[in-house]
Amino acid sequence: MSWIGPAAKKAVKYGPQAKIAWDKAGRPAAEIAAKKAQTQLQRRKAFAKAATVVEGSVIRLIHAGEPVHVVLAHGEPVEAYPPVDVELPVLLKDADLTAAVTSEDHEARRVKARVARARSRGRGRGRLTSSDEATGD
Known part of the structure; x- marks a missing residue:
């Protein structure tokens, strides 16, 4: 030694x-x-919850300087991640609900990003050639 x-x-x-x-x-x-x-972690929990409710979506808000992800079902608040000390309707009072992301859209974006990262590293099903990129295949 x-x-x-x-x-x-x-x-x-x-x-x-x-x-x-x-x-x-x-x-x-x-x-x-x-x-x-x-x-x-809180964001992942919110999207996991949104996947279990009917017409589930998640909207990101700022409360007391911290991000809060609110799960919506049919446009109504269900739960907040992390839990907050105010009522959810009060928290959503001035929020733009059109900015909410459905759990399906979120998953599609994650898959698309994962495929793009894999292709950029050369680990996809095949490297894209310039002809593939031009035709969109």
Whole structure:
């Protein structure tokens, strides 16, 4: 284990600077990443719920500076992700309900994006040629 000596020397030498860097940049970046992951989780939960209700759709609103995804059934609010402390009709009072996305449209966009990413990486059923792109096949 000849690497322990040099590693220990580097830890002693650069440890204080590494801690300062973590406190200044690392911790805030980790908090932002965790917040974004939580928002994506709430969005996935909302679309999963919308898929279970009749004519389900999801609209994204901002409440108290945080994104809230409201599930609608027949245009009526059913549930909010994450849960909010106000009534859903009050939350939707000034919202444009035409911006709501149905769970089918959301899934179609996800599949289309996944196919586009796979093709750009060369992992699709075949690479698109210029003739395919021109004809739309």
